[in-house]
Amino acid sequence: MHFKTLHKGKIEKGRSRAGNGTPGNNDPGQKTFFVVILNGLLYNSKGYGHEECLQHVAGRCSGKNCGCRKEIRRPLRRVTEIIHMLRGEVNVAKYLVKNNGPLHGEVVISGSKNAVLPIMAAALLTEDDCEILDVPALSDVDVMCRILEDIGVKVDLDLNENTLKLNAAGPLKPDTRPGLVKQMRASILTMGPLLVRTGRAKVALPGGCAIGARPIDLHLKGFEIMGAKIDYETNEGYVLATAEERLHGGRIYLDYPSVGATENIMTTAVLAKGTTIIENVAQEPEIVDLANYLNKMGAKVRGAGTDTIRIEGVDQLHGTVHQVIPDRIETGTFMVAAAITRGDLLIKNMMPDHVRPIIAKLQECGATVEEGMDEVRVRADNCKLVATDIKTMPYPGFPTDMQSQFMALLTTVEGSSMVIETVFENRFMHVSELNRMGAGIKADDRKAEIPGSKPLTGTQVVSTDLRAGAALVLAGMAAEGVTEISEIRLIERGYSDFVDKLRAIGADITRVDD
Helix, strand or coil: CCEEEEEEEEECCCECCCCCCCCCECCCCCEEEEEEEECCEEECCCCEEEECCHHHHCCCCCCCCCHHHHCEEEECCCHHHHHHHHCCCCCCCEEEEECCCCCEEEEECCECHHHHHHHHHHHHHCCCEEEEECCCCCHHHHHHHHHHHHHCCEEEEECCCCEEEEECCCCCCCECCHHHHCCCHHHHHHHHHHHHHHCEEEEECCCCCCCCCCCCHHHHHHHHHCCCEEEEECCCCEEEEECCCCCECCEEECCCCCHHHHHHHHHHHCCCECEEEEECCCCCHHHHHHHHHHHHCCCEEECECECEEEEECCCCCCCCEEECCECHHHHHHHHHHHHHCCCEEEEECCCHHHHHHHHHHHHHHCCEEEECCCEEEEECCCCCCECCCEEECCCCCECHHHHHHHHHHHCCCECCEEEECCCCCCCCCHHHHHHHCCCCCEEECCEEEECCCCCCECCEEECCCHHHHHHHHHHHHHCECEEEEECCCCHHHCCCCHHHHHHHCCCEEEEECC
């Protein structure tokens, strides 16, 4: 990746015809912006790419005789990521993936990323030792460890044994460091435990994958109902929550079944005085795992896995030992890997009930899925795969975190498929990258039509978020030639030993540290 130039200035006019915040014509507003020329495309501070026309990005173009009419509506990266790359603060490693035929053998699934992070944050609730087992070796786990250490937690991570020991006896620092927090959205999960332990939590607005608006208003709503005062320091990008007295229970209705809000409110309510009832909550397996962990610590949480959770506050919690559930998204990714390569994989250390929608859709495509107690075998080596439609929904519906991987599979089956994304509005960023490989996908708003039976060809592609990157790896295993995938740091946020696991079952994938 080579940056040719960087510009900074004022946009005197311009609103995108698509209404997405990209500079265009007819808007008198003024905003600070950055423009970077990268790989032949221009990127402004909103992260949108345009062909050729710098005048358009600067808001001074008539839009008649330039590349403006070929606007590429795909937000590839935020301005902060661009600046990090300019400063050299980026891992330029990449994956080289080749078609090596069907995958065969066994793969063992690691502990769940989305379960271990809130469990780590919940260790702030006690002064005793907590030990977590089956911890995945992920960059997100490393970031959360550094956040907890910065707060004042003693951290002992042993990735050889996949164990993590935490002690939050204190003293704890309630003001988290923004440089760490902004690296990962799950960092916001420290806010509730800090608030209930110290009476104060100052947290920078979190980062993570750029897959759409993910506000924290539901988190803050819950804190306020329990008696916290919320102050917004918008100029500095902070949110401050304070509580002069012990928080109290309340009845909290979530406008949307947000996983993060459910987790944050749960970990706050367990030490609040009285009863808290949270309605319209997320029902994901990770919520159940967190509730089990809290109950082992002495909390009284009931109803996790349903749409209503009831929590009786207790005076204190104690330490415990807990094994994290297997990662259902890693499980689903390897299930799709078996199908897209027309292979035969036995996937172990998983929970079939957690991937029920994925099993159903693979069977609709024509793959054979055999379930065991804690394993599943996926075969696509003796069948013809056909099209199916998917629609992402909150659990127990089809997971949004599997949408891009399944879309990669659908490019290789016979017939036309439809994918509808209802969870995140910005989760089709991988479409343009798959199309660079020949997929021929037509995306409009939150719908994508996949023609199927398109021969994929390896080329240079960019991982735009964690799951999109996994989808490109899968597509590369089905494509002719070499697929070069950059921005793999995003992939390594969520897949433990990804390359080694794939190579062990026959994939031709190499990690290159350029």
